[in-house]
Amino acid sequence: MSAVIVPGSFDPPTLGHCAVIERCLAFADRVVVAVATNAGKTPLFSASERVDLLRASLTEHPRVEIVAWSGLVADLARREGAQIVKGVRGALDAENEITQARLNADLGGVETLLLPAQPQWAHVSSSAVREIARCGGDVRPFVSVAVAQALATRLDEGHRHEH
Numbered sequence: 001m002s003a004v005i006v007p008g009s010f011d012p013p014t015l016g017h018c019a020v021i022e023r024c025l026a027f028a029d030r031v032v033v034a035v036a037t038n039a040g041k042t043p044l045f046s047a048s049e050r051v052d053l054l055r056a057s058l059t060e061h062p063r064v065e066i067v068a069w070s071g072l073v074a075d076l077a078r079r080e081g082a083q084i085v086k087g088v089r090g091a092l093d094a095e096n097e098i099t100q101a102r103l104n105a106d107l108g109g110v111e112t113l114l115l116p117a118q119p120q121w122a123h124v125s126s127s128a129v130r131e132i133a134r135c136g137g138d139v140r141p142f143v144s145v146a147v148a149q150a151l152a153t154r155l156d157e158g159h160r161h162e163h
Helices: 015-024 047-057 073-080 091-108 126-134 145-162
Strands: 003-008 030-036 064-069 083-088 112-116
Touching: 003 015, 003 073, 015 030, 015 047, 015 083, 015 112, 030 047, 030 073, 047 064, 047 145, 073 083, 073 091, 083 091, 091 112, 126 145
Parallel strands: 003 030, 003 083, 030 064, 083 112
Antiparallel strands: none
16 A cells, blocks of 8 residues: 555644554555644644644654645545545444545545554543643653643643633
8 A cells, every 4th residue: 555644633642643653654655644624623732733743753754744634534535645544442433433434435435444543542532631631640651752741831831821
């Protein structure tokens, strides 16, 4: 397989996200990570910050490209001549991703591969990491050093603005 797209919001990127991306290198020559920009959501980190955090977390992988993307993932996949890969943590993720996979197939004739999370990451989500960080917990088991530092800085900035 020449190229795959790994789309997501990555707010923030977790070690589980990185594991899925790295596992794609075993069967794809190129991995394009598409950082979604969703006008309906207010992320903790901007799209460009999330791109930078992913780059800092995946420095040793020259075959990984990280881009911000606000359009349909099926359009990006078609443009890149790629298939889509989504990591799934459990049955709920799988159900949601199967629906999305069917839509992407209808929209662009693109296949989606679902990659089960490794057991050590199956319970880790960006929203859980944000909540742990907001409550002063240690997120270092779940994110790269760069992401842990960025979370601490961002949440510290937020606390200073509240006072």
